[in-house]
Amino acid sequence: MAGMNDQEILEVVDRAINDFTGNLNDLGSAIGMLMLGRRYGWRVVLLIHSPSTVRKYVKILGLRNLRDALPEVGELAHRSNAWKLIDGTANFWKVVRGQISGVRSAIVERSNNR
Template identity: 70%
Template sequence: MALKDPDILGIVDRAVDDFNGDLDELESAIGMLMLGRHYGWRVMMLIHSPTTIRKYLKILGIKNLRDVLPEVGVLAHRSNAWRLLDGTKNFWKVVRGQISGVRTPRVEKTPGKTP
């Protein structure tokens, strides 16, 4: 179940208070969390490697993205990777790296149209 914004901000505030290390890593972890509110944890798992997800979870002090983010966010349809996988059974194969060429951070405001 996705957390509400005040709870998300609590996670961010705690992470900022407790953080030791390079600020670019903290910034990236917070960015993943904030974007994940709109795109969902499935899209975040398609644009980040499992290693990166684990690093960000540790920085944020959370155990699992599924505990804090929606499964599929309201903007997931804008993700090229999500559109390729939506409705298929290949999601976890892509996450595990068994299928290549799908992961992409690319999103489009109007899917299917190029500027």
């Protein structure tokens, strides 16, 4: 599945805002994860955030999981330093589980074609 379309994403965000109780910083971070993920993909999201943080944000957003909501690899994934390190290797899940350290990174670089 390619993930949700923009209208479906907006509906998730609106529903989360309407239903949320708690610290608004958590809600804002969850929405930010979702919005970035729609362009970077769920694999990059899992390289940025810890599994427990992703679970927390997915719960806040009322989603079953990220795989249904986001593309696996978004059109901007190539800008992610962490994705560049593991793209094409079999190490993705080892990095996500913490079995390989030093790869997780939230750093992105400007695309050369812009």
